[in-house]
Amino acid sequence: MPEEKEITNSGFYYIKPAANHILTIGKGIIKDSYTAILELVKNSFDADADEVRIKLIFNDKESKISIQDNGHGMTFETVTKKWMVPSTQDKLRQKKSKYKKRPLQGRKGIGRYASSILGEDLMMLTTEKETLETTELLLDWKDFYSDDKYLEDVDILIESYKSTNKPPGTFLTISGSNTWTDIELDRLIGSLKRLLSPFDDIDNDFRIYLYISKESSDKYSSYSEQIKPLPILEHYHYRIYGQVDLLEIKDGDEILTAKLTIENKSLSNISPIQIDKKFKLEKGQKFCGLLNIDIRAFDLDEELPGIASDESKKLVKEIPGIAVIKGGFRVRPYGDLKVDWLSLNERRFNNPTLRLSNNQVAGYVTILQEEESNLEEKASREGFKENEHYEGLVSSILTCLSVLEPIRYKFRKQHNKGGRKPKTINEQINEASSFDKLNTRIASALSTSNVSTTITDQVKKIIQEETKEKE
Template identity: 25%
Template structure:
C-alpha cells in the first residue's frame, strides 16, 4: 500500500512562500490572536537588536495544545463545520467566528525571519500545571532544505513554571539541541546552509524575559502567546519604507496600507469585536506607531466631514435600499436595482451593506473649511478607499489605495463627467458576514477573494451601483436631480465669497496696522510737527525778504501737507464685511487713536492760522482785506474735485438702481433720492464757503468727507443689490459671531488638551517622586559605607529636595483640596511667589517687593483662584521688565481693599488697554493670549474683577471686589 509522505519544504511553501509579504503575514498572525480570543495583539520591532515580537492576551497554549494543534498542519478546528466549537470563549466573552480557514496561518510567521521562539501560557482548565508556560524554538531555514522530511526537523520544546524561567540559558540549551540535530543530518544539509543556520543560532543569546513582559500583553501577568523572531528578514525594512502612491503626494508604507483598520470602526455595530492591534518600532527608547503613526484611520465621526454620504444595504437580489445625503442636506431615500440581474435571481454573493463618504476634489466645491479640506485630502491620499470587512475583520487587500478592485478610476479616466466618483476621494466600508456571504472565499495567500461566481456578482453589484447613482444624482449631463448641481454652485459661490472676504479682511488689517502704527509710534505727530516747523521757517524767510506775494502759496503748501498726513491714516470700515474679534479690537483702537490724531490736526490748523495772521501783520498787509484762508482755498479745490466725482458717482448709482429696481424698486428709488439730496446739499454747502466763514471751514471739510463716505456706501449697497452679494447686517453679525466661536473652539481645545496633559503628568510625577524618595533612602547606607559615593548622593538629594519642594508649591492651586473659602494672607502670597520665581529672579536680576500694606492684607477666597492669578500677573510683569537694562522690579501693594501688581516695564499700549483682556490677544512672543482673560474670568466667578490702572509708568493691575458683591469677602 502506498502512502503520501510530507517533505519539510511543504511547511516553507505553505507558509513563507505562499504569503504575499510581511504585512500580510502580520495580518495572519493578528487573525490567529483574534481566533484565540485575544482583546489585544501588539507587535514591536527592534532594529538595533534585529528582533520582532508579537504578543497577544488570548487563551494561550498548553503543552498539549502546542503539540497536537500548533504543530499539526491543517487542523480540523478550522474546518467550517467545526469552527463554532473549536475554542470555548473565556468567561464573559461571546463566541467568535474563526478567521482561519486552512489551519496554516501561523506558518506566516516564518516570513518575518528564519528563527522563532514561541512562549505561551494557557488559560483555564486545559492549562495542565497552574501557571505552566510552553517554550518552543523553530529554525525555519531547515524547512527550506530539499530532501528532508518533517520527521528530520527537530523542534525543541520546554515547559517552565514562570516567565522568570525563560532565561538566556534555556534559549542556549534549545539552540544547542538544534545544532546537535544539524550535526546528525550531516551531508543531507549542504555546508553553506549549515553555516548559515549556525550563524543564525549564534544570535540566540538574548534574554527573552524583557520581551515577554514589556508594555502591552504581558505573560508575567496574564495568559497569551508571545512570538520572538530573530534575526529579522530584510524585507521588513522594505515594507516599512514610505513611498508616494502614483497620483498622490502622500507617502505611505505597505505596512500601513495592509494593517491599518484591522477591525471595523467605520460602521461599528454591537457585534464589532473588542480587539485592538498595534505595531511599534523602537529606535533606542524612542517608539513610533508603524500603523497609525502617519494617518488616523476612519471612524463614524469622519462622515460629518464628508460632502456626500451613501449608506444602505444590498438585498439577496442585489437591490440597494438606503439613503443619499448631498452636501449635508436632508437624506434622500433611494432604491437602485442591479441591472445585471435580469432574471431576478438570488445573488451568489448574498446580501451585504455599504457606507461611504465622498469629498469633492476642489476646495471651492466643498463644504469643508480650507483647513479641514487640506486635512481630509491628506488622509484620503494615504488611506482613502472602499474597505471590505467580514465579521468586523478586514479582508485584504481591499481598501488599499493601489487596489481599485471596482475599477472606479479606470472608468473616470474615460469620462469624468459621467463617472463622477474617484476612488481616492472616497472612504468607507462594505460589511460582510460569514453566514450570509460564505461563498466569498479568500485566496490562500490572502490576496483577496477567489474570482468565483460570488465574487463576480459582488463586484458587478458594487460597480453598477456607483455608476447608477453617479448618473442619477451627480452627472453634469444625465442627472435628473438638480440638487447636486445647484448645491455645488452655491458652495462654489460661498467659497469664492469667503475668499473675497478674507482678502478684504487681510487688506483692511494691513491698513489698520499701518495707521495705528503711524499714530502710536509718533510718526504722525512728528509729521505734523515737521509741517509746522517748515511753515515757521518759510514764513520767517518771507518776512525777512518781504515777499508778501508768496504768502498764499506757502500757506497752501502747508495745509496740503497736513491734509496729506491725515489722508495717510484715514480708513473707512468696509461695508458688509464680517470682522474677527481681533479686527474689531483693532478697529476700536483705531477710532480712539483717530480722535487723538484729529485733535493734533486741529491744533496744527489753529497754529497755522495764527502764524499767517502774524506774518500778514509783520509784512504790513492790510488787515481789513478778506482773509484768503488756505483752508478755504483747499475747500474750493475740494468742491471742484468732489463735484466731478459726485457727477460720476450719481451716474453709476442711477445705473445700478435701474438694474436693481426690478428686484427692490421702491428701496432703490429711495436710495437714489437720498443720494441725490445728499450730493446737492454738499455741493451747495461747498459753494457757500467764502472768506467770512473761515471759522467753520474745517467743520464743512469734515462734514463733506462724512457725506461722501455715506454716498460711497450707498453706491456699494446699490451695486450689491444687483449682484445679490450684499449682506444684511444680521448676516454680518452672525458671521462675526461664527468667526469668534471658531477662534474660541480652537483656544478651548488647546486648554482642555493642556489641562489633561498636566493632570496626567502631575499624577505620573507624584508617583515617580515617591519612588525616587524611597530610592534615596535606600542609597544612604551605601553612601555611608562608601565615602566616594557620599558627595554624589548628597548632590542628588539636594537636587531632588529642590524639585520636590517646587512640586509642593503648587498644592494650593488644586481646587479639589479647597472646597471652602479660606483666609489668604498677602504675606503667604508673597512667599509663594518668591518660591515659584526664585530662579528667574536670580538669573534675570528682577526684584519682587511687597509693601507693608500688602503683607498685612488678607482676603477670604479660594487659593485655587488667587494663587494662579498672582502667578500669571507676576509672570507677565517679569517678562516685560526684561526690556529694561537695570532696576527691574515688580511691586505688590494693597489699597482700599484691593491688591495692586505693578512693574516698571514699558507698560501697555493705549490701543491695547481693553484688548489685553480679550481671549487670544497678546503681544508676548510665543504666548497664547489666554492668561489675562482666564485671570479675569477666574476672579469674576468669585466676585472680583481685574482692571488695568491708568497713569502708571509701567503696567499696573488692580484686583478689587465687585461693588455690592461680598462673595469674595
C-alpha cells in the same frame, strides 16, 4: 488479446513533503511582512485575547519581533496535534472562538507559519487558560532549507510544564537580521489601522498596541501607540449608505433590493434622499448575503466642505477606495490605496462626466461570514476567490454607485460645478478691449497676399495704438 505486463515494482506509498515545503506555506503564500504580522494578530483575536502587543526592536543588523496576547493559550496536545499540523481543518469545523464566540478570522491553518517571513528563529511560549500548562517550542527556519530532508526529518523540541506565575496567552519571539526602513514601518502602521473596522466598536473588546525601537531612526527611536481604526471621513461631498438584501427568486433569477440614503454636503440645507432600488443579478452572479454599505464620494475639483483648503487637498490625496469588512476586520487588498478592484477607473473612462473613479470614493462594505456569504478568502490572504458570489458582490456595489452618480451629475450641472465657470466682469471687459485675435487674423491675411513687411508692420502699429486707447 490484451498485452501482458511484467510488473517489476509494486507497493503503496504516501506523499512525503520536503522540509522546505513549510517555507513554501509561509514565505511562498504570505505576500509580505505586513501580511504576516496581520495574520498573527488575527490568531490572537481567534484565541479570545483582549489585547495583543507587537514589539519591533532593531539594533545594528539584528531584529527582534515579539507578539504577545492574553488569550486562552494552547495545551501541549493542541500544539503538537494542531499547531504543528499545516492546513488543519480545525477552524473550519469550529467557526467560533472558544470563549467569546468570535467569528474566527483564520480558516486555512497556515497563518501560524507566517513568522518564517519575519525572521530566522521562532520561539513560542504558550500558557493554557484552564490548566495553566505552559508549552515551549523553538523553530530554526534554516533547518528547513534543504531538498535532502523531509518534514519528518526535522526535529523540533517541544516541552511543557506546570506554571503558576505565567498568565494565560501566547508569546511569540522572532529573531533575524532584517532591519525595516522607516517607510516600511509607516506601511505597517497603516496596514494595522486599516485592518480594523471603523464601524464595529472592536477596540473595546480587542486592543492592539505597537512598540518600535530602532536605533538608526529619529522617528521610531522610541515609538508606542494603541492602534485605532482609521477615522470615518466626516468631510465629503456625497454619501450613499444602506443595505442590500435578497428580495425574491423569480423564474430562477435572484432579485435584490437596495434600501439607500443619499446625502449631499456640497451645499447646506439639502435634505437626504431615500431610494429603494430593485435589481436583478446577471448570469454568472450570485447573491453574497446581506451587505451593509457606506460610501463617500468626492469632487476633486472642489474643496471639501467644512475644512481648510490645505487640509482638504491633503485628505483628497489619501482617498483609499472601497474596503470590505468581515467580522470586524478588513479583507485585504480591498481598501488599499490605489487598488481599483471594482475597475472604477475603466468604467469612468467610457463616461467621464457621469462615473466616479477609484480616487473619488472611500467607504466600507460589511459582509457576512463565509458560510452565509460564500465569499471564500484565498490562501494568500489577498482577497476572495472570484466565484459567482464575488461577482454578485461587485455587481451590488456598482449598482449602488449607479444610484448616486446620476444624482451627483444632475446637481453638478445645475450648479455649474466642474464645467466652464462664468467669466467675471473684468475678464469680459478685457476680452472686449483686446485686439489680439484681430491682429493675428490681419497679419495672416497680409502675409498670404504678398504684401510687403513694411506695410504689415504699419498695420500692426495702428492696431496696437488703438488697443492702448481702448484700454
